[in-house]
Amino acid sequence: MKSSMKMGLSALALLAAGAAGAAELGDTSKPIKLAINEWTGQHVTTHVAGEMLKAAGYDVEYVTAGMMNQFQAIADGDIHATLEIWSSNVSDQYAVLKGEGMLEELSDLGLNAREGIAYPSHVEELCPGLPAWEALRNCAVNFATAETIPMGRLVDYPADWGTPGSDRMVGLGLPFKAVPAGSEGALIAELRASTEKKSPLLITFWQPHWAMSAYDVKFVDLPPGEDACFTDASWGPNPNAVNDCDFAPSRIFKAAWPGLKEQSPAAHEILVNYTLAVEDQQPMMGAVDVDGQKVEDVVAAWMGANEDKWKPVVAAATQ
Known part of the structure; x- marks a missing residue:
């Protein structure tokens, strides 16, 4: 009798547990x-x-x-x-x-959503000191093209996306000329060509994006993108300009x-x-x-x- 009672109570407990689980679903x-x-x-x-x-x-x-x-x-x-x-x-x-x-x-x-100034990892061999942004001062000429010489070239977002890369080159006083890409596809083409040829490339880019993994893209370490950076010229390493920092976090x-x-x-x-x-x-x-x-x-x-x-x-x- 006691055994059957225990079995009955156990069955009730299982039913109750099942009901509780179903209720949570x-x-x-x-x-x-x-x-x-x-x-x-x-x-x-x-x-x-x-x-x-x-x-x-x-x-x-x-x-x-x-x-x-x-x-x-x-x-x-x-x-x-x-x-x-x-x-x-x-x-x-x-x-x-x-x-x-x-x-x-x-x-x-x-x-970890992020936008920034970026480069394929092999570029560190062409610009010692990266990812520190200050390194770009000394190796800008390595990024120069006929279009930008004596300044380095930065491949920026397409023109209708704004000019965030250019804004940072100006804000930080870096000797780079920003050239807008024609499209997202053009940005990818730049990354592909640079990776295949092991050529220098500085580019405005973002993650998550599959190209970050495919081309081993890294971000330049810029000063933090705090609100004051975008409104107060006295904030940051350049006391005479705004935008001397990274993108605002997303x-x-x-x-x-x-x-x-x-x-x-x-x-x-x-x-x-x-x-x-x-x-x-x-x-x-x-x-x-x-x-x-x-x-x-x-x-x-x-x-x-x-x-x-x-x-x-x-x-x-x-x-």
Whole structure:
């Protein structure tokens, strides 16, 4: 009798535990809808998150949405989350909806987003002292072309992206002439040619980007990009100019429909705690953009090889 009672109590305990787990998942009959924006890195980021949600027991639906106009759809619950918002490129509508409580900002993604003055790693042999920015004073002539001599050449962003590289050469008083690239493709072509020929190259670039890994690109160490640098000439190494510093830091973060936490508690917890490192994202971007592989296949391979990076997040939210 006592044995059967114990068995009965054990069964009840298991049922209760199962019910508690199911309650934390919420309504799994409703798919979690994730926004797909316009760039490959975001596709990678979102599909990794989607696979984590699937591993937890959810169905996932990917919804194509423009970066700048996705936020109302999230506020309305038509999309449940967007996973790669850049602080340098976010609409005013986001702040309004967030302030009204119609969007929930989840957490930072963890990508080390950065813009800066950069070079392929072999250039350190042609300009001793790099990555320290002061080294560029003494080796600028090594970067000179017929177009820029006696100054060095900096390949800047395309003209319609602004002149951030030029601004820093002027601000820091470096003897470089900035020449705008024609396009993102032209920037990549410069990196490819420099790497193949082991020729000098100074370029304005950013990460995450697959080319950072493909061409072993490094950033020049500039003074920190603090707010005062852009408004107060007396700040920084050049007392007579602004912009004598690095780019302002960017955040990359995630946001969700406020109802997600109640509808799908474990999904909400997974997305809050989900992070992705540049070192993981960039090679996946390259596999898609350079090698022509499908995002789904690239992400599946990464998930299989990196269970230690994502399974604990899923387990913590579902066990």
